[in-house]
Amino acid sequence: xxxxxxxxxxxxxxxxxxxxxxxxxxxxxxxxxxxxxxxxxxxxxxxxxxxxxxxxxxxxxxxxxxxxxxxxxxxxxxxxxxxxxxxxxxxxxxxxxxxxxxxxxxxxxxxxxxxxxxxxxxxxxxxxxxxxxxxxxxxxxxxxxxxxxxxxxxxxxxxxxxxxxxxxxxxxxxxxxxxxxxxxxxxxxxxxxxxxxxxxxxxxxxxxxxxxxxxxxxxxxxxxxxxxxxxxxxxxxxxxxxxxxxxxxxxxxxxxxxxxxxxxxxxxxxxxxxxxxxxxxxxxxxxxxxxxxxxxxxxxxxxxxxxxxxxxxxxxxxxxxxxxxxxxxxxxxxxxxxxxxxxxxxxxxxxxxxxxxxxxxxxxxxxxxxxxxxxxxxxxxxxxxxxxxxxxxxxxxxxxxxxxxxxxxxxxxxxxxxxxxxxxxxxxxxxxxxxxxxxxxxxxxxxxxxxxxxxxxxxxxxxxxxxxxxxxxxxxxxxxxxxxxxxxxxxxxxxxxxxxxxxxxxxxxxxxxxxxxxxxxxxxxxxxxxxxxxxxxxxxxxxxxxxxxxxxxxxxxxxxxxxxxxxxxxxxxxxxxxxxxxxxxxxxxxxxxxxxxxxxxxxxxxxxxxxxxxxxxxxxxxxxxxxxxxxxxxxxxxxxxxxxxxxxxxxxxxxxxxxxxxxxxxxxxxxxxxxxxxxxxxxxxxxxxxxxxxxxxxxxxxxxxxxxxxxxxxxxxxxxxxxxxxxxxxxxxxxxxxxxxxxxxxxxxxxxxxxxxxxxxxxxxxxxxxx
Amino acid sequence: xxxxxxxxxxxxxxxxxxxxxxxxxxxxxxxxxxxxxxxxxxxxxxxxxxxxxxxxxxxxxxxxxxxxxxxxxxxxxxxxxxxxxxxxxxxxxxxxxxxx
Numbered sequence: 001x002x003x004x005x006x007x008x009x010x011x012x013x014x015x016x017x018x019x020x021x022x023x024x025x026x027x028x029x030x031x032x033x034x035x036x037x038x039x040x041x042x043x044x045x046x047x048x049x050x051x052x053x054x055x056x057x058x059x060x061x062x063x064x065x066x067x068x069x070x071x072x073x074x075x076x077x078x079x080x081x082x083x084x085x086x087x088x089x090x091x092x093x094x095x096x097x098x099x100x101x102x103x104x105x106x107x108x109x110x111x112x113x114x115x116x117x118x119x120x121x122x123x124x125x126x127x128x129x130x131x132x133x134x135x136x137x138x139x140x141x142x143x144x145x146x147x148x149x150x151x152x153x154x155x156x157x158x159x160x161x162x163x164x165x166x167x168x169x170x171x172x173x174x175x176x177x178x179x180x181x182x183x184x185x186x187x188x189x190x191x192x193x194x195x196x197x198x199x200x201x202x203x204x205x206x207x208x209x210x211x212x213x214x215x216x217x218x219x220x221x222x223x224x225x226x227x228x229x230x231x232x233x234x235x236x237x238x239x240x241x242x243x244x245x246x247x248x249x250x251x252x253x254x255x256x257x258x259x260x261x262x263x264x265x266x267x268x269x270x271x272x273x274x275x276x277x278x279x280x281x282x283x284x285x286x287x288x289x290x291x292x293x294x295x296x297x298x299x300x301x302x303x304x305x306x307x308x309x310x311x312x313x314x315x316x317x318x319x320x321x322x323x324x325x326x327x328x329x330x331x332x333x334x335x336x337x338x339x340x341x342x343x344x345x346x347x348x349x350x351x352x353x354x355x356x357x358x359x360x361x362x363x364x365x366x367x368x369x370x371x372x373x374x375x376x377x378x379x380x381x382x383x384x385x386x387x388x389x390x391x392x393x394x395x396x397x398x399x400x401x402x403x404x405x406x407x408x409x410x411x412x413x414x415x416x417x418x419x420x421x422x423x424x425x426x427x428x429x430x431x432x433x434x435x436x437x438x439x440x441x442x443x444x445x446x447x448x449x450x451x452x453x454x455x456x457x458x459x460x461x462x463x464x465x466x467x468x469x470x471x472x473x474x475x476x477x478x479x480x481x482x483x484x485x486x487x488x489x490x491x492x493x494x495x496x497x498x499x500x501x502x503x504x505x506x507x508x509x510x511x512x513x514x515x516x517x518x519x520x521x522x523x524x525x526x527x528x529x530x531x532x533x534x535x536x537x538x539x540x541x542x543x544x545x546x547x548x549x550x551x552x553x554x555x556x557x558x559x560x561x562x563x564x565x566x567x568x569x570x571x572x573x574x575x576x577x578x579x580x581x582x583x584x585x586x587x588x589x590x591x592x593x594x595x596x597x598x599x600x601x602x603x604x605x606x607x608x609x610x611x612x613x614x615x616x617x618x619x620x621x622x623x624x625x626x627x628x629x630x631x632x633x634x635x636x637x638x639x640x641x642x643x644x645x646x647x648x649x650x651x652x653x654x655x656x657x658x659x660x661x662x663x664x665x666x667x668x669x670x671x672x673x674x675x676x677x678x679x680x681x682x683x684x685x686x687x688x689x690x691x692x693x694x695x696x697x698x699x700x701x702x703x704x705x706x707x708x709x710x711x712x713x714x715x716x717x718x719x720x721x722x723x724x725x726x727x728x729x730x731x732x733x734x735x736x737x738x739x740x741x742x743x744x745x746x747x748x749x750x751x752x753x754x755x756x757x758x759x760x761x762x763x764x765x766x767x768x769x770x771x
Numbered sequence: 772x773x774x775x776x777x778x779x780x781x782x783x784x785x786x787x788x789x790x791x792x793x794x795x796x797x798x799x800x801x802x803x804x805x806x807x808x809x810x811x812x813x814x815x816x817x818x819x820x821x822x823x824x825x826x827x828x829x830x831x832x833x834x835x836x837x838x839x840x841x842x843x844x845x846x847x848x849x850x851x852x853x854x855x856x857x858x859x860x861x862x863x864x865x866x867x868x869x870x871x
Contacts, residue, residue: 744869744870745867745870746866746867746868746869746870747863747864747867747870748799748802748863748866749793749794749795749802749863752790752793752794753794756790756794
């Protein structure tokens with residue numbers, strides 16, 4: 001590997017990008033919000049540049065070594081976006097800028113058109129015209145998501161420099177990767193900043209496109225091409241409903257601007273009172289769009305297959321950012337529901353739908369994660385499950401808000417958003433760590449194969465079925481990959497909800513408030529409440545299982561002995577995210593992040609006091625909250641991990657050392673004894689879980705029964721009816737012209753005869769008419 | 772004074788003779804002559820009408836028709852000449868380039 005000093009020199013081109021934000025602030029005197037458009041515009045200019053330059057210099061050594069096939073430019077643009085995002089966040093959180101509930105900058109109108117209205121029997125141009133502007137919408141949720149998006153895009157792009165550019169298979173196509181990566185970043189940043197639903201939808205679709213392109217990055221692999229199509233088409237189902245929902249919203253309010261919609265959601269276009277009936281359906285339609293994007297039941301089937309893409313893509317798009325778009329959309333619906341400030345009452349069905357879908361997905365995904373052996377598939381199901389937690393929390397929050405329990409409502413919506421933050425950080429990091437594992441195992445396998453080719457006469461040595469993502473080929477990696485093992489440990493702890501780390505601070509709130517909604521308000525919340533509580537324990541099991549299968553116990557294949565954690569640029573982003581995962585949740589909990597994110601009237605972060613925060617988390621006054629909290633902790637921290645340890649735990653082989661904390665955990669896992677579960681693994685339940693509860697098969701059959709016959713019928717209709725008509729006309733005129741040609745004899749006498757006959761008939765006709 | 776209907780009847784007979792000739796003859800010059808006969812049958816009708824109604828319009832039409840017929844004959848003969856120079860025949864049976 002190249003010496004590390006040289007590697008850092010490559011980052012020198014980033015310096016001008018990083019200087020833009022400070023120079024705008026101090027030299028040009030801009031407000032941070034005025035620079036917000038650069039977050040989107042700079043990547044927008046960078047992505048075609050990477051693609052074009054990459055195509056021209058494809059294969060060039062300098063381009064490869066020095067500019068990492070465009071990775072450096074992508075990283076530069078993303079670092080600029082990150083720096084401006086941090087500047088904005090600083091201004092709003094610490095500095096001078098404030099928003100009442102939000103703040104809007106509207107630099108220019110993008111699209112204006114007259115609206116024609118029917119008045120009586122006449123169609124008239126109405127006095128008000130539709131005006132769709134391009135603006136920036138900033139509130140606490142925007143700030144949080146903006147940080148998540150820009151920060152993770154930057155870190156994962158950095159990680160990609162190490163992950164993508166050191167694999168032979170990616171050589172000469174990395175500019176495609178970075179181009180699409182940056183295009184994705186445009187979609188995500190734009191969606192977060194958009195100030196109306198139309199722009200939100202446009203950027204939403206850009207992300208969908210990039211997801212498709214990047215899942216199909218290895219398009220020559222059938223499985224990848226299939227997965228890309230599946231992801232695109234499945235999310236498309238949701239998007240159709242999303243468009244319907246947007247049209248319904250426009251019908252009710254006559255605008256899609258957040259400012260208009262959120263200002264007074266109970267008053268529709270022309271001052272009409274908004275009834276809950278149509279709005280309920282509009283919101284459910286939008287929610288179906290969110291379900292598709294965030295891979296929730298029943299549109300969840302695409303996410304596990306999406307892991308066919310390169311690991312940085314899985315980390316960024318399918319774990320940390322794009323799948324949060326659905327959550328963001330649901331959070332944007334809070335003002336419609338919030339009866340405390342002008343919301344529309346009677347939307348409980350919508351809230352319950354959200355909570356139920358969340359609860360079902362959380363449980364189902366966690367159950368399927370039990371039996372997955374592919375390290376990325378476990379994480380994919382974990383992502384689904386955790387997103388479903390957030391949906392459940394949002395559902396409970398919407399329910400509270402709709403019946404004017406706004407304290408509880410704001411709290412749980414804030415907790416959900418806080419969980420989004422914790423989950424994005426932890427899951428982005430877990431995916432990068434899994435990428436690190438896969439990458440190093442893959443390289444070790446290449447190494448082993450080289451050795452065996454050198455020393456063995458057996459030429460046909462078949463390594464073709466070795467899968468570097470299969471955890472059954474790993475084990476004992478804790479000693480070989482100390483940084484990755486620690487990072488993955490912290491990420492798993494955050495996802496499980498081990499006290500004081502990351503996700504604990506938010507997950508507790510979601511579960512407790514879901515139970516509160518069930519016990520105090522709405523008995524129908526019982527199902528989601530039970531499911532999320534059970535999922536807490538299941539999360540403990542499958543995350544521990546994944547970590548133990550990968551890092552603990554004796555090595556399960558000879559490849560493990562050759563793994564070295566040496567690829568440049570992979571460790572640094574992991575370390576940064578590990579710190580944030582480990583400490584960020586705690587720090588933000590101390591600052592009251594849940595209140596900040598949920599409550600529109602609580603627009604500041606302030607220090608809450610260590611003891612207060614701890615007391616609030618561990619010993620809440622309400623006795624049932626305490627019970628739910630401690631049950632969650634018991635399930636997630638003790639029962640799940642202990643069962644996982646009994647099945648998969650085990651010491652490292654003698655003579656190898658891991659870092660103290662990691663080796664303590666590994667030793668701990670070996671103390672719970674071992675349990676043989678082969679009987680259970682052969683059961684029908686395990687088989688059903690392996691087959692993902694037959695959802696894929698079901699959809700396949702449903703498609704085979706409906707869509708394919710319909711397509712066949714359409715093809716038949718096209719070939720026989722539409723083409724048939726045209727072909728019939730054509731063949732008839734051909735035969736007709738042959739007939740007509742026979743009377744053009746070319747003989748002058750025949751023509752004279754025809755003229756005479758014609759004339760005589762005309763005379764006869766006239767004669768007949770005149771008589 | 773002869774009855775106008777007799778003159779018109781002669782016109783009809785002349786026209787029929789011309790038409791029959793134009794149908795049946797192969798020689799282009801004869802066909803041209805037949806056409807002239809038909810034209811003059813029409814002229815005869817004009818003249819008959821003019822004398823019957825004591826109206827000078829018929830005479831005038833006839834004078835114009837004769838002038839035009841002269842021009843038409845000149846053109847017709849020129850066409851026949853050029854037909855002969857390219858096809859080496861003036862038989863209408865063989866001049867059938869427009870067939871099909």
